[in-house]
Amino acid sequence: MTTSTLDTTAIVTGAEPGSRAARKKKPVSRRPGAKKSASDWVVLAFAVLIGLLIAAPILLILLNSFKSPSDYASNGPLSVPQSLYTDGIVAFWERVDFPVKLWNSIFISGVVALGAVAISVLNAFALGIGRVRGRTWIVVLILLANMLPQEVLLYPLYFMFKAAGLYDNTWSVIIIFIVIQSAFGTYLLASVYGTFPKEVLEAAALDGAGKWRILTSVVFPISRPTLSVLLIFFFIWTWNEFLIPLTFLVSNANQTVPVAIASLQGDRLMDVTTTSASALLGLIPTLVFFLIFQRTLTRGITAGAVK
Structure with missing residues (x-):
């Protein structure tokens, strides 16, 4: 690497010309293990809520597809089937x-x-x-x-x-x-x-x-x-x-x-x-x-x- 290149790098990075920091300094990026901010948790919770709302009808259909009519009448649509019923x-x-x-x-x-x-x-x-x-x-x-x-x-x-x-x-x-x-x-x-x-x-x-x-x-x-x-x-x-x-x-x-x-x-x-x-x-x-x-x-x- 030439001296002019090092000087240019130093100007861009803010380090002294020819210094080791000028040669090795990298853009600051967020670490993978960094803590999430409050806004990140809000967005994640909102995404999970939307996903549950989308999946709820599918899960309800899946539960009632393998439920007998008597089981449905006794326990309602949100209960887990007591036995695997495939006659429907x-x-x-x-x-x-x-x-x-x-x-x-x-x-x-x-x-x-x-x-x-x-x-x-x-x-x-x-x-x-x-x-x-x-x-x-x-x-x-x-x-x-x-x-x-x-x-x-x-x-x-x-x-x-x-x-x-x-x-x-x-x-x-x-x-x-x-x-x-x-x-x-x-x-x-x-x-x-x-x-x-x-x-x-x-x-x-x-x-x-x-x-x-x-x-x-x-x-x-x-x-x-x-x-x-x-x-x-x-x-x-x-x-x-x-x-x-x-x-x-x-x-x-x-x-x-x-x-x-x-x-x-x-x-x-x-x-x-x-x-x-x-x-x-x-x-x-x-x-x-x-x-x-x-x-x-x-x-x-x-x-x-x-x-």
């Missing part, structure tokens, strides 16, 4: 033919998630990078369409799919949700792609890459974290949808898990334990899906769209 789960599984409902929900949610992300990328690439004419008005229209309540769409969509022969067909729900989810995805990605570094795109164009090559080799790899987050959200949002599947999937063979739970409660008057068992079976697939892709979701949120 078995009864719900057999009544609604749960494997069929589970496959319908997985198929619809998976196809919607993949299709909505693909359409969102193509639309956002044209609006954010392609800079089509009237881009601002198109984005505004997409945003307004995404803000429409589902109740407004039911009447025209019912007659449209009736005329097309797709009523009571899983593809009717898939088409509807692909359009709805891709509207949100287009609005989000268009704003992200609008800030995409022009230098990267110009360098790719100078190397002879066309628009399709730029999309697949440059834009898609960089925006992959954001697309992963959208894929997970689209899957979970579609899985939890109730009103549109209830309206367009009337036959028992095409119903999804949320619709099966609601319809069974309506016409067969289940007891509380069987209702809890049905809610548990409907919750487990989405919980497993979230746990599998939790790392992907965390990385996507923290990484951002453009590096």
